[in-house]
Amino acid sequence: MRITRLSMALMLAAALTAAHAGESASENPFPLPYASAEDYGAHLRADRLVQQMTLDEKLQFIHSEYQMSQVPGGGAGYIQGVPRLGIPDLNMVDSATGSGSTTQPSTTFPATIALAASWDPRLAYDFGSEIARAIRAQGFGMGLGGGTNLAREPRGGRLFEYLGEDPVLAGEMLAARTVGTQNHKVIATIKHFAGNEQETNRMGGNSQIDERTLRELYLLPFEIAARDARPGSVMCSYNRLNGTYACENSHLLSDVLKNDWGFEGQVQSDWGATHSTAPAINAGLDEEEDVGATVYLTPDLVKQALSTHAVSEARLDDMVRRKLYEMIRIGVLDDPAKAGGSFDFAKANAFTQAAEEQSIVLLKNDNAQLPLSNAGLRHVAVIGGHADVAVLTGGGSGNTRDPVTGNFSGCGGLVFGTSTGCGWWTNPWLKLNVPIVKAIQTLAPSARVSFAGNTDQTQPFRAYTQQEIDSAVALARQSDVAIVVVAQPAGEDFGDLQSLSLANPSNQDQLVEAVAQANPRTIVILENGNPVLMPWKDQVSAIVEAWYPGEGGGQAIANVLFGAVNPSGKLPVTFPVHDQDTPTWGTNGVFAQDPVYSEKLDMGYRWYDAKNIAPLYEFGYGLSYTNFSFTNLSVHRGPGHTLTASFTVRNDGRVAGAEVAQVYLGVNYNGEPPRRLVGWQKVYLNPGETRPVSVTVPERMQSVWDTSSNKWKYVQGNAVYVGASSRDIRLQSR
Numbered sequence: 139m140r141i142t143r144l145s146m147a148l149m150l151a152a153a154l155t156a157a158h159a160g161e162s163a164s165e166n167p168f169p170l171p172y173a174s175a176e177d178y179g180a181h182l183r184a185d186r187l188v189q190q191m192t193l194d195e196k197l198q199f200i201h202s203e204y205q206m207s208q209v210p211g212g213g214a215g216y217i218q219g220v221p222r223l224g225i226p227d228l229n230m231v232d233s234a235t236g237s238g239s240t241t242q243p244s245t246t247f248p249a250t251i252a253l254a255a256s257w258d259p260r261l262a263y264d265f266g267s268e269i270a271r272a273i274r275a276q277g278f279g280m281g282l283g284g285g286t287n288l289a290r291e292p293r294g295g296r297l298f299e300y301l302g303e304d305p306v307l308a309g310e311m312l313a314a315r316t317v318g319t320q321n322h323k324v325i326a327t328i329k330h331f332a333g334n335e336q337e338t339n340r341m342g343g344n345s346q347i348d349e350r351t352l353r354e355l356y357l358l359p360f361e362i363a364a365r366d367a368r369p370g371s372v373m374c375s376y377n378r379l380n381g382t383y384a385c386e387n388s389h390l391l392s393d394v395l396k397n398d399w400g401f402e403g404q405v406q407s408d409w410g411a412t413h414s415t416a417p418a419i420n421a422g423l424d425e426e427e428d429v430g431a432t433v434y435l436t437p438d439l440v441k442q443a444l445s446t447h448a449v450s451e452a453r454l455d456d457m458v459r460r461k462l463y464e465m466i467r468i469g470v471l472d473d474p475a476k477a478g479g480s481f482d483f484a485k486a487n488a489f490t491q492a493a494e495e496q497s498i499v500l501l502k503n504d505n506a507q508l509p510l511s512n513a514g515l516r517h518v519a520v521i522g523g524h525a526d527v528a529v530l531t532g533g534g535s536g537n538t539r540d541p542v543t544g545n546f547s548g549c550g551g552l553v554f555g556t557s558t559g560c561g562w563w564t565n566p567w568l569k570l571n572v573p574i575v576k577a578i579q580t581l582a583p584s585a586r587v588s589f590a591g592n593t594d595q596t597q598p599f600r601a602y603t604q605q606e607i608d609s610a611v612a613l614a615r616q617s618d619v620a621i622v623v624v625a626q627p628a629g630e631d632f633g634d635l636q637s638l639s640l641a642n643p644s645n646q647d648q649l650v651e652a653v654a655q656a657n658p659r660t661i662v663i664l665e666n667g668n669p670v671l672m673p674w675k676d677q678v679s680a681i682v683e684a685w686y687p688g689e690g691g692g693q694a695i696a697n698v699l700f701g702a703v704n705p706s707g708k709l710p711v712t713f714p715v716h717d718q719d720t721p722t723w724g725t726n727g728v729f730a731q732d733p734v735y736s737e738k739l740d741m742g743y744r745w746y747d748a749k750n751i752a753p754l755y756e757f758g759y760g761l762s763y764t765n766f767s768f769t770n771l772s773v774h775r776g777p778g779h780t781l782t783a784s785f786t787v788r789n790d791g792r793v794a795g796a797e798v799a800q801v802y803l804g805v806n807y808n809g810e811p812p813r814r815l816v817g818w819q820k821v822y823l824n825p826g827e828t829r830p831v832s833v834t835v836p837e838r839m840q841s842v843w844d845t846s847s848n849k850w851k852y853v854q855g856n857a858v859y860v861g862a863s864s865r866d867i868r869l870q871s872r
Contacts, residue, residue: 199425212242215427225462230280234282235537248493269283270323277476278324293638304757306362313362331372331374333356353843364399374390411427414434424460492694494685499705508661508680508701509698518617519590520587521622528571528572530666532629578696622650622663625640636727664681706795706798708758712756756864757863800818802814803857806853
């Protein structure tokens with residue numbers, strides 16, 4: 139009952155074709171990333187090259203010996219090639235939201251959590267393609283941006299780099315992105331494998347997850363991407379998993395990844411995540427990434443392990459062969475990336491804006507406050523969030539480091555974290571010169587658009603002074619509409635958020651409440667990578683979730699506010715009412731150094747459903763400037779236990795828009811959550827248009843992991859739910 143490549147390919151193709159109106163469900167919008175004849179040839183070539191390599195050449199191929207400051211082009215890692223055999227060097231770079239080069243200009247894309255909010259696999263494919271074009275033009279043949287750890291911990295410091303809380307959504311979006319990257323001759327990495335859902339004690343914490351929960355939740359997005367998109371590399375994580383470091387965990391790397399899933403690529407370590415030589419190699423690690431600290435796969439250490447037979451020559455050959463095979467299959471060996479290539483930054487910026495426009499989620503819109511009308515709009519107040527100069531991005535390796543638009547002038551420390559200054563890893567995160575104020579003025583040329591808030595660019599995250607709040611309130615009182623921008627910075631190595639309350643600046647809630655009291659037409663724009671608490675929710679008229687919006691963010695946000703774009707994003711994570719409502723809060727919110735996943739399958743929206751806790755905004759939720767209705771559900775069970783849910787979606791409003799029609803399954807088996815997502819289609823409809831929709835669910839997505847037999851078990855008699863969110867169920871069949 140394993141997922142076959144064919145069935146997963148068909149699932150992804152169906153999801154992708156559904157992203158655009160008028161496409162047949164049988165069409166595949168991009169070519170499959172492999173062909174059996176080509177694969178066979180790639181294996182033969184890789185094997186012949188391994189046979190011709192000397193021992194020293196093999197050993198230099200499994201260890202990145204260069205620190206980041208020494209990597210050509212400002213990349214993250216560098217593997218020397220073998221010129222005499224025609225094997226080029228391989229330069230790799232962080233690429234979550236664009237090129238992470240430390241020295242070359244880079245377009246900054248929206249955060250990956252925003253991409254997930256689009257629920258559009260075609261967009262994910264294009265996202266991967268655009269980033270691949272950029273990093274290849276800079277001389278990189280490998281991108282490290284495929285993060286897919288699930289949002290078990292909504293306060294997670296790197297949640298903005300990932301694809302939400304549901305494994306099917308995350309897996310299919312990652313698969314599409316991976317294919318887009320590798321179809322442009324750049325090796326894609328998916329990470330961090332596995333159980334790496336928090337920053338707290340991430341370098342050695344022991345994530346304790348039972349096998350059923352692992353298989354059905356935390357490994358599933360990796361499995362979908364590994365089977366369907368066949369990434370060239372999987373990066374093992376820093377943490378331990380059930381007592382053993384991920385990079386020397388044989389069950390994870392060999393039993394599951396390489397044997398159960400048939401993964402043919404390489405396993406690389408995260409930077410500094412290797413802890414042994416022979417145990418790591420024998421467990422399935424194929425390449426070590428060096429940060430200049432203690433290293434274990436150096437030529438001398440591996441030679442010693444070979445001499446004592448702690449590691450076999452056959453295993454070493456396998457490590458090298460896996461990397462060569464992927465370089466050949468993906469096209470990196472025969473057509474290596476060369477630095478200095480041409481790249482159209484204007485085109486990339488236009489794409490980032492379009493991607494953000496599809497990812498914005500409209501959370502609240504009382505009395506049709508939005509879209510704003512330019513007619514009669516005389517004075518617009520824009521308050522907070524440095525919306526006069528920039529938009530926010532995430533920090534660490536999930537960020538670009540040399541943006542095309544130039545750095546936000548000035549730097550400042552954060553309330554959390556130990557670093558200050560202008561280092562690429564730390565600050566400035568508020569760095570993209572694409573102010574929201576300017577974009578709004580463009581769309582409302584006859585209005586006066588004024589800014590109030592913190593203008594101190596040397597301390598962008600400090601608390602607002604009382605004078606600044608008073609000035610904002612005065613501006614709001616004399617304005618037709620008040621737009622308040624709030625921000626929640628986060629990033630790698632800065633730890634997890636202590637609360638989902640807005641914290642940087644610390645008194646943003648007070649700012650929103652004061653402005654809302656002064657002007658009933660108050661709109662809040664969120665720039666964040668995590669869910670946020672909203673004690674002011676009932677006091678404002680509209681709320682727009684913009685995430686970390688990237689270089690096109692200012693114009694994209696303005697386009698949604700004024701109706702040039704009808705928002706179609708849906709939440710990929712649940713927003714709780716209180717911190718205490720989340721499954722990981724415990725009794726006092728303290729992060730466990732060795733987290734026990736005691737909630738098992740009840741994570742994300744499943745937790746709120748199982749515990750009957752009302753969320754602030756549920757998974758899959760998002761409003762539109764039009765309305766959609768669902769009718770005529772029929773469920774057909776076909777051969778191989780496939781299940782097809784067919785129904786119609788109608789645009790009942792006056793403007794064109796897109797609805798994400800979501801299909802959930804109630805699996806009739808002990809321990810399963812009330813509902814789990816099994817498929818969706820994003821449907822684009824003109825006013826009054828009706829379209830039939832079909833979502834096919836393979837046997838595997840109707841199965842559970844049976845620990846007694848150690849395999850997947852199909853469950854009969856499952857209920858089918860169709861709706862606009864995990865809680866807005868419009869149709870159901872039992």
